[in-house]
Amino acid sequence: xxxxxxxxxxxxxxxxxxxxxxxxxxxxxxxxxxxxxxxxxxxxxxxxxxxxxxxxxxxxxxxxxxxxxxxxxxxxxxxxxxxxxxxxxxxxxxxxxxxxxxxxxxxxxxx
Amino acid sequence: xxxxxxxxxxxxxxxxxxxxxxxxxxxxxxxxxxxxxxxxxxxxxxxxxxxxxxxxxxxxxxxxxxxxxxxxxxxxxxxxxxxxxxxxxxxxxxxxxxxxxxxxxxxxxxxxxxxx
Numbered sequence: 001x002x003x004x005x006x007x008x009x010x011x012x013x014x015x016x017x018x019x020x021x022x023x024x025x026x027x028x029x030x031x032x033x034x035x036x037x038x039x040x041x042x043x044x045x046x047x048x049x050x051x052x053x054x055x056x057x058x059x060x061x062x063x064x065x066x067x068x069x070x071x072x073x074x075x076x077x078x079x080x081x082x083x084x085x086x087x088x089x090x091x092x093x094x095x096x097x098x099x100x101x102x103x104x105x106x107x108x109x110x111x
Numbered sequence: 112x113x114x115x116x117x118x119x120x121x122x123x124x125x126x127x128x129x130x131x132x133x134x135x136x137x138x139x140x141x142x143x144x145x146x147x148x149x150x151x152x153x154x155x156x157x158x159x160x161x162x163x164x165x166x167x168x169x170x171x172x173x174x175x176x177x178x179x180x181x182x183x184x185x186x187x188x189x190x191x192x193x194x195x196x197x198x199x200x201x202x203x204x205x206x207x208x209x210x211x212x213x214x215x216x217x218x219x220x221x222x223x224x225x226x227x
Binding site for chain 2: 031032034036041042043044045046049089093097098099100101102103104
């Protein structure tokens with residue numbers, strides 16, 4: 001119930017390609033879904049976030065697609081660059097502020 | 112804006128000793144701070160939620176007597192790992208919310224703890 005399942009575990013994309021990371025959840029009480037980017041040895045940085053009453057949100061090259069009925073959401077990174085190589089975590093907010101994180105996706109963008 | 116710092120960034124301590132990690136919100140007042148632990152190649156696991164001026168709320172399975180959390184002011188929370196053991200070696204990360212009811216959490220850069 002409190003899990004957020006993330007896939008794939010790792011992803012290799014060519015420079016200029018589209019990176020797609022998927023997450024699924026069960027608990028309909030989740031009310032906020034952020035994505036974080038983490039570089040090795042650093043803390044996670046908020047990338048983009050969406051609320052469940054919105055189906056899509058775009059910020060620059062990053063887009064979240066949200067399917068409330070399917071309880072799924074995904075991150076699309078357009079025109080992927082080597083600098084995007086990092087670990088990406090989806091998360092879901094519950095109980096007034098706690099975040100449940102997905103397992104993480106290690107993205108490698110090849111030049 | 113919304114910058115969170117942690118100190119130290121790395122610490123090595125001997126087994127049985129205690130170590131304190133500081134988390135500061137630099138440009139906002141944080142009514143709530145969170146402490147996470149992250150093992151290599153794994154996700155972040157919430158350890159506890161800390162509200163200014165009150166006792167921290169610990170997640171199930173986290174020993175409150177081992178991981179002491181103090182949130183003495185609106186800009187500072189501390190995590191003290193007492194009687195540290197090698198299995199406590201991990202990456203500890205704090206985060207903060209900048210206002211009551213906010214959903215966004217801003218994370219610190221993390222502290223790498225190694226217990227020898």
